[in-house]
Amino acid sequence: MGLLAIIGGSGFSSLPSLTVLESRSVETPYGATSAAVARGRLAECEVLFLPRHGPSHHLPPHRVNYRANLWALRASGADRVIGLASVGGITPSFGPGTLAVPDQIIDYTYGREHTIYDGLAGGIEHIDFTEPYCESLRQALISACARVGETVVARGTYAATQGPRLESAAEIRRHERDGCDMVGMTGMPEAGLARELGLCYASLAFVVNWAAGKSGNVITMKEIEDNLALCVERVSTVLEAVAGAD
Template sequence: MSLLAIIGGSGFSDFPALEIEASRRVETPFGETSAPVAIGRLDGAEILFLPRHGAGHRLPPHRINYRANLWALRALGADRVVGLAAVGGIGARFAPLALAVPHDLIDYTYGREHSIYDGEQDALDHVDMTSPYCEELRGVLIRACAESGHPAIEDGVYAATQGPRLETTAEIARLERDGCDLVGMTGMPEAGIARELGLCYASLAFVVNWAAGKGEGAITMAEIESHLRTCVGHVRKVLGIVATAG
């Protein structure tokens, strides 16, 4: 039976809706995960949950051990992974509070461990990333958003930037010229490593601010946190539907 794992980002350092039955530390070839993996039930369905930034949101995007996180989820039996992503909106459709299920991405990060094929583990492989997200799981997320009463934008190009600082106006203008609709800091190498591990991976993004130069004035944490609180409630409903969809 398919086992769903959820990787929580901003706003999801913990997951009160999850009835935790066990917590596991998993030894991986790549070191420690961001936190122990929680095994529990969401609306009666068994799932795994791992906070990407660790307990208390302590790990910045460039310090996350993406390889260990995804390896551990697979080792515990997950075959589907939803990566939650609080993002900035670039395209006009992607206003704050929008939900989106991106279909493609561009990686602008650097200095991160981007692959399980580091010359020390398995033989080298070059995985296909023509479509970086699992289309089956994207469809499940899109249908769940509609059923929840918070329909998602069904496409979008996610720009993965280095962080932890936010981007400049000129950087966002560049991303827009490149065709990006959303900007976040954790979408890669997470999606690429999931593909290397044979996991069905998709992102559920929720917009918590206009990207630099797209709104009025400077971006404030108060604005982000306000939108984040609203989005967390919407995403919680969607995840319950996804978990029980089997």
């Protein structure tokens, strides 16, 4: 079995519980990755770690080189990838502080390099994306939450929006009509690229605010940052449980 890789999102430019053994820049056919790929130990198990937005959180969602990141993790030996995702809650079960493992995704992004089959090198493949997340890794995350006593919403549809601005209330109402439960800015093309590259990919989402129009209040960065700080230790504990189960 290959390595487990973790892609850190907002609040996870580093992984506090990870003992880093080495960091290595990986050359890819798609240019530079967001950061060097760190190899280290989590719960006494070897894992890889890559911060999606860079080591200083300087890359907005639409500027992330998703193709390079996923390619570099596979080239470094990963066969499973957990993408961490801070999200806004849309439906009632997804209030701030909720942990969730989505099982579906809708892509509202545009202008991103979203496939390795771009017609520039090699042939064209049409991957099946009926179930966009790897079920075995989804279940591993759900089981890890249970082992550490964390309540988790085991299903949900993620709305992947362009960012970096937050959504309007009307956009959120549209997403809800479309069947979305949570909204974030990095779920695609990450999940699709992972499937193209043959990686088992799942997301651990943590709700840091009610989405626009859902609370009656203006969304502030302080609210997001405060809720994010409350999730960091909980998410880290879940990740240790997943790694330790290998």
